[in-house]
Each structure stands twice: as C-alpha cells, then as structure tokens.
Amino acid sequence: MNARIIGTAALTAGLAFGLVGCGSGDDKTSNAVAGKASSAASSMSGSPAASQPFGPACSSVPSSGKGSFAGMAEDPVATAASNNPALSTLVTAVKKAGLVDTLNSAPALTVFAPTNDAFAKIPKKTLDAVLADKKKLTDILTYHVVPGKQAPAALDNGSFKSLQGGTVTTMGSGTSYKVNDTANVVCGNVQTRNATVYIIDTVLMPK
Numbered sequence: 001m002n003a004r005i006i007g008t009a010a011l012t013a014g015l016a017f018g019l020v021g022c023g024s025g026d027d028k029t030s031n032a033v034a035g036k037a038s039s040a041a042s043s044m045s046g047s048p049a050a051s052q053p054f055g056p057a058c059s060s061v062p063s064s065g066k067g068s069f070a071g072m073a074e075d076p077v078a079t080a081a082s083n084n085p086a087l088s089t090l091v092t093a094v095k096k097a098g099l100v101d102t103l104n105s106a107p108a109l110t111v112f113a114p115t116n117d118a119f120a121k122i123p124k125k126t127l128d129a130v131l132a133d134k135k136k137l138t139d140i141l142t143y144h145v146v147p148g149k150q151a152p153a154a155l156d157n158g159s160f161k162s163l164q165g166g167t168v169t170t171m172g173s174g175t176s177y178k179v180n181d182t183a184n185v186v187c188g189n190v191q192t193r194n195a196t197v198y199i200i201d202t203v204l205m206p207k
Contacts, residue, residue: 105194
C-alpha cells in the first residue's frame with residue numbers, strides 16, 4: 001500500500017473528536033464566517049495524518065458510543081463536541097455565539113478546542129462578560145478555527161490564518177505541540193466528519 005491508500009483507510013476508520021455543541025445560529029455573523037470557511041478551505045485543506053489521536057487527555061475519551069473517537073467521527077464537529085463533557089463550556093459558548101450550524105456545515109476545518117479547565121483559567125467575571133458580548137465571543141471562537149484539515153506534520157512550525165482573521169502559530173513535533181506559545185495540545189489529531197481537532201489547555205486570545 002502507498003501512503004495515500006494508508007491515509008484514506010485510516011480516515012475511513014474514523015478516529016474523531018470535536019469542537020462544539022448542538023443548537024442553531026442563523027445570523028449575519030454566522031453567514032459571513034461560513035462563507036469565509038467555505039472559500040478558504042478549498043485552498044488550504046490538507047489530508048489528515050494516518051496516525052491515531054495522541055496526548056494525555058485522549059485516555060479519558062470513552063471507548064464506545066457517541067462520545068468515542070469512532071462515534072464522533074460520524075458527526076460534524078459542532079455536534080461531535082456536544083458528546084464530550086470536557087468541552088461543555090466551549091459548547092455553551094458556541095451556542096451563545098450562534099456558530100453551531102456554521103461549524104457543522106463547513107467543508108473542512110481545523111479546530112483548536114479549549115477544555116473546560118482552559119476556560120476555568122479565565123476569571124469568572126471576565127468570562128461572563130465575554131459570554132454576554134456576542135461579537136467579542138464570536139471573534140474569540142473563530143480565532144480557534146483555521147481552514148483545512150491540518151495534519152500534525154503541518155503543526156511542526158505552522159502559521160495559519162484563522163477564520164477571525166488573525167494568525168495562529170504552532171510548533172512542536174511527534175506528539176508534543178504548542179499553539180501560540182501558550183497552549184499545549186492535550187489530545188490531538190482527532191477527527192470529526194468535517195474537521196481535525198486539537199484539544200488545548202488554554203484559551204487563545206486574538207490580538
């Protein structure tokens with residue numbers, strides 16, 4: 001088998017994770033983000049690596065059911081995340097921003113998904129204020145999303161333009177990666193139907 005066949009087989013087997021929850025958002029902001037994601041994905045999408053998910057947080061993912069890697073591989077990214085309790089704060093934020101439908105319908109994305117513990121690092125008063133400000137919340141959430149399914153090798157010394165418009169940088173190798181020099185990937189290279197997801201331990205803030 002050549003590398004292309006192996007990669008296709010691994011993707012078909014489907015090991016997945018997710019970003020966000022279930023709900024709907026159908027406003028102008030969502031439509032604008034969807035258009036940006038759709039147009040950029042065609043030029044920036046890459047093939048997911050054939051390797052399995054990696055990182056210490058992957059061990060907490062159920063071995064079967066909707067919340068397992070195989071289960072989440074069958075759902076689009078927003079729906080897949082709703083099956084993982086460790087991403088419940090992110091799920092809430094995405095629903096408040098009205099981005100669920102946008103993320104679920106995008107053709108190919110890479111999502112840097114903060115865990116509940118990552119959000120817990122933000123002072124409660126600050127977090128509550130962000131959750132109440134739809135524009136600011138949308139900017140932060142779309143900063144965590146870049147077009148195309150980026151394989152781990154692309155993160156070795158990567159620089160990506162996010163859907164928010166700012167730049168996200170990555171560095172590392174093998175199974176150890178950092179995002180913007182602040183966030184560690186704790187469970188990476190997990191697949192949903194339309195996205196490759198890297199779970200991170202710190203919320204990224206656009207400049």
